[in-house]
Each structure stands twice: as C-alpha cells, then as structure tokens.
Amino acid sequence: MATLFTKIINREIPAKIIYENENVLAFEDINPQAPHHVLIVPKVEIPTINDLTPENVHHVGNLFLAAKDIAKQLGVSERGYRVVMNCNAEAGQTVFHLHLHLLGGRRLSWPPG
Amino acid sequence: MATLFTKIINREIPAKIIYENENVLAFEDINPQAPHHVLIVPKVEIPTINDLTPENVHHVGNLFLAAKDIAKQLGVSERGYRVVMNCNAEAGQTVFHLHLHLLGGRRLSWPPG
Numbered sequence: 001m002a003t004l005f006t007k008i009i010n011r012e013i014p015a016k017i018i019y020e021n022e023n024v025l026a027f028e029d030i031n032p033q034a035p036h037h038v039l040i041v042p043k044v045e046i047p048t049i050n051d052l053t054p055e056n057v058h059h060v061g062n063l064f065l066a067a068k069d070i071a072k073q074l075g076v077s078e079r080g081y082r083v084v085m086n087c088n089a090e091a092g093q094t095v096f097h098l099h100l101h102l103l104g105g106r107r108l109s110w111p112p113g
Numbered sequence: 114m115a116t117l118f119t120k121i122i123n124r125e126i127p128a129k130i131i132y133e134n135e136n137v138l139a140f141e142d143i144n145p146q147a148p149h150h151v152l153i154v155p156k157v158e159i160p161t162i163n164d165l166t167p168e169n170v171h172h173v174g175n176l177f178l179a180a181k182d183i184a185k186q187l188g189v190s191e192r193g194y195r196v197v198m199n200c201n202a203e204a205g206q207t208v209f210h211l212h213l214h215l216l217g218g219r220r221l222s223w224p225p226g
Contacts, residue, residue: 033223033224033225034224049177049180049181049184049194049196050181050184050185050190052174052177052178052181053178054178057174057175057177057178058171058174060173060174060177061165061170061171061173061174062170064162064165064170064173065165065166065167065170067162068162068163068165071162071163071200072163076203077163077200077201078201079201079202079203080199080200080201080202080203080204080205080206081162081200081201081203081204082197082198082199082200082204082225082226083162083197083198083200084195084196084197084225085195085196086193086195086221087184087190087193087194087195087196088190088191088192088193088194089192089193090189090192090193090194090217090219090220090221091193091194091195091217091221092193092195092221092222092223093193101225103224103225103226104203104204106203107203108199108203108204108205108225108226109205109226110146110205110226111146111147111216111226112146112195112197112214112216112221112225112226113195113216113221113222113223113224113225113226
C-alpha cells in the first residue's frame with residue numbers, strides 16, 4: 001500500500017507543493033512549527049533511516065541538495081535553517097516514508113525536542 | 114585554519130569518540146541534550162549545508178549510514194532517534210564543519226527547537 005507521501009507524489013492527495021525535481025518532492029507541513037516548515041521526500045519509499053544502505057543512501061544526498069535549494073528559494077539560507085529527520089516512535093515518526101523536515105524563518109531553540 | 118572538529122579528528126583535542134570509519138568520526142556532544150547525544154562529522158571540512166554540491170554530497174550519505182550504525186550500537190534503533198543538522202545563525206550552528214546531531218534514549222518532543 002502506498003504511503004501518504006507517495007499519494008502526494010502521485011497527486012492523489014493534495015498538498016502545497018513548493019519544489020520538485022526528478023528525485024524529490026517538497027511541500028508545506030500541514031502542522032507547521034515555524035514560519036517555513038517544509039517536508040522533503042524522496043520519490044521512492046524508504047521507511048526509516050534504519051533501511052538505508054550504500055545502494056540507496058544517495059536519496060538522502062538528494063534531500064539535502066533540495067534542502068539547500070529550498071532554503072535559498074525561501075530566503076533563509078544566510079539567516080539559517082534546521083533540518084530534522086525522525087526515526088521510529090521515540091522521535092515521533094508517523095509516516096514510514098523517509099522525510100526531511102526543513103524549519104526556518106525564526107530563531108530555533110535548543111534542545112531540538 | 115583547522116576547525117575544532119578537524120582537530121578532534123586529528124587527535125589534537127580530546128573527545129569521547131564512539132565510532133570511526135574511513136569517512137566519518139562520531140563522538141559524544143560535550144553538552145548532551147538526551148541520554149545519547151552524538152555528533153557525527155565527515156573527515157573533510159564542509160562548512161554548511163549551503164556548501165553541498167552533487168560532487169561532495171556523498172559525505173552526507175556517509176553521515177546517515179554512520180547514524181544508522183551508531184543507533185544500533187547504542188540500542189536505540191527500534192525505540193527511535195532523531196538526527197538534526199543546523200545551518201547558520203538562526204539554527205544555532207557554531208562550528209562551521211558539517212555535523213549531524215544524533216539524539217536518543219528519551220522521548221523527543223515537537224517542535225524540534
């Protein structure tokens with residue numbers, strides 16, 4: 001069964017898409033935690049960080065290259081932004097399709113959760 | 114001038130090193146924010162996410178493969194863990210040598226800072 005994010009990638013579920021290339025899709029988080037809060041997802045389904053291998057880890061690189069581009073697009077590259085990825089229950093992962101949170105537009109505090 | 118992290122990699126400054134391979138070094142954060150709080154750094158100096166390119170982004174993949182291994186080593190793979198990377202001032206980046214924070218061992222809250 002396709003994940004929620006695959007359904008967004010396939011335009012079966014609406015989302016505020018702000019960026020797309022052949023490898024990744026990025027859209028606004030529906031429950032934003034900062035003035036800019038974007039989810040960046042690979043177009044292939046990889047459930048968690050625990051499922052990364054030398055063969056598929058280039059998808060993470062693609063998420064980070066997209067994060068850099070999106071930060072520039074949003075005007076936060078120089079001010080700063082944070083990227084976060086959750087793995088499993090204690091981190092609060094709810095969709096088991098790898099996704100990088102990008103937060104920016106305000107001072108981000110520490111600890112990160 | 115070498116970054117603080119390059120000095121740790123070169124054993125010029127002490128750190129509680131918990132993991133090393135040919136590409137990355139990982140050590141305990143000196144100001145831990147969770148029962149497990151590890152910094153994972155590439156052995157090459159890349160200042161921020163804004164400096165990533167298709168040519169050097171494999172270093173980020175190596176950080177994530179190390180994160181997966183370290184989470185297993187720490188016994189938090191299944192319970193869960195969070196990885197965080199800060200870029201520039203508003204995210205609180207203080208060392209300009211790419212580093213991935215891995216936090217685990219407790220329930221991590223939301224928002225992530």
